[in-house]
Amino acid sequence: MAYALEDEFGDIIGKAKRGQGLSHSQVAGRAGITEAQLSQMENYTLKPTEDQVYKIADVLNLDGPKLLDIAMERWVPEPVQPGYDEALEVVTVSAKVGDYPVNAYLLICKQTNEAAIIDTAANPDVILRKVREIGVKPTVILLTHAHGDHANGLPELEKATGCPTYIHENEPKPRSTQQFRLLKHGDEVSIGKLKVKVLDTPGHTPGGCSFHTRSTVIVGDAIFAGSVGGANISYTDEISSVGDHVLSLPDDVKIFPxxxxxxTVGEEKAHNPFF
Ligand SMILES: [Fe+2]
Structure with a gap:
């Protein structure tokens, strides 16, 4: 499918189903469809009707109209334009882990040209190449969480940049060459003149966190455009921490997953069926 979202209808209902501990047959039964139909909807071989989308949304505690827009491929977020903030720049570093695309980010203080490397995309070379290409000076490495596609290659990045690495105190620790600097909700890390605040966003992992400064928040796998990361640890924590700490930010805050x-916060409040 050419639809630009990370997750589509089938991914969303699968995550909501697993997150709430509902069985396939429970969801199908309560939504008035067969288990085979539900499977086909999850793997995109059957397009649900409007009525079926509303019933499934109801069973899964998802927002019906928002889920319908995604099921009918009627919504994608407006592209975030570079230069939206005069004090900072966010450069996306995209890489692939197997066939699976992943984003790391450079968060740059425009005044000093200092930068945080946020996550590794399991691909230190791509990150280091981008750092050289745009000529920024990395001062810290920040990890949203420790999954391999976000944290592999950390030792190479540490060696090449000499930067300290920060990770949430509750997160399992990936391979590293140094002692981690541990973070908790509300902590601040300086990047040049920028003050970056740590927001707890656990649920996908035990100590997943997001990094917020001005009108920018980098969220790892806590929330995607129109969806959320798989709630491996706690669905309730994931939904409530994202709702309380990310979607409570002003509507114009840009979200980088x-x-x-x-x-943006405004787009997700209006279109993300989990909220
Ligand atoms: Fe992850």
Whole structure:
């Protein structure tokens, strides 16, 4: 499918189903469809009717109209334009882990040209090449979480940049050459003149966190445009922490996820069926 979102209808209902501990047969039964139909909808061989989307949304505690827009491929977020903030720049570094695209980011203080490397995209070479290409000076490495597609290659990045690495205190620790600097909700890390605040966004992982400064938040796999990361640890924590800490930010705040396109708080409040 050419639809630009990280997750589409089938991914969304699968995540909501697993997250809430509902069985395939429970969801199908309560939504008035067969298990085979539900499977076909999840793997995109059957397009649901409007009525079926609303019933499934109801069973899964998802927002019906928002889910319908995604099922009918009627919504994608407006592209985030570079230069939206005079004090900073966010450069997306896209790489592939196997066939699976992943985003790391450079968060740059325009005044000092200092930068944070946020996640590794499991591809230190691509990141280091981008750092050289745009001529910024990395001062810290920040990890949203420790999954391999976000944290592999950390030792190489540390050796090449000499930067300290920050990770949430509750997160499992990936391979590293140094002692981590540990973060908790509300902590601040300086990048040049920027003050970056740590927001707890666990649920996908135990100590997943997001990094917020001015009108920018980098969220790892806590929330995607129109979806959320798989709730491996706690669906309730994931939904409530993203709702409380990310979607409570002003509507014009730009959200940069670990997979898929950038979005905004306003777009997600209006279109993300999990909220
Ligand atoms: Fe992840």
């Amino acid at each position: 670990g997979h898929g396109p950038a979005t």
